[in-house]
Amino acid sequence: MQFKSVIVATVFALSLTACSTVNKIVYRIDVPQGNYLEAATLSQVKVGMNAQQVQYLLGTPVLIDPFNNNSWYYIFLQQKAYQEPEQHSAIITFDKHGIVTKIDLDKPLPDDIKPKINNVIIEKSTKHQKNFWQFWK
Structure with missing residues (x-):
């Protein structure tokens, strides 16, 4: 008798998990790799800067x-949760004296890295409502 109830409970539990409609239930963190590039x-970074100035702004390059x-x-590679990884590459070219001559970016960097500003204006109500316990006002 007890063996049957264990089997029924096991079959019921397995049937519930097999028919789950929830996809991607496991949490995945955002994984940034390489140099964190911001627009x-x-x-x-401008043409005419020296190598030390570029390194101060962008950090040590991934590859020389x-x-x-x-x-x-x-190179900046970011994979957000279950989305496809997104890669951005910037190539800084110097002349023989160490001055920037060319800046190449493979595709534009997203501006959504900046936090959104809440522009909701809260207005104070000008109507004064009396409450029954504040009869003196």
Whole structure:
């Protein structure tokens, strides 16, 4: 008798989990890799800056071209939860004196990294309502 109830409970539990309509129930964190590139920071890099200034703004590059030390590669890869990974690459090219001559960005960086500002205006009510316990007002 007890064996039957265990079997029925097991079959019932397995049938509930097998018919689940909830997809992607396991939490996945956002995984950023490489140099964290922001549109505001990258826009500060200008032609004519030296290598130290670029490194101060963007950090150490992920890759320096081994055959030509005049190219720095900044690569940013981010995978948000169950979405496809998104990669952005910036290539900074220097002349032989270490001055920036060219800035290449493979695709525009998203501006949604900045927090949204709540522009809701809360207005104070000008009507004064009397409550029954505040009869003196």
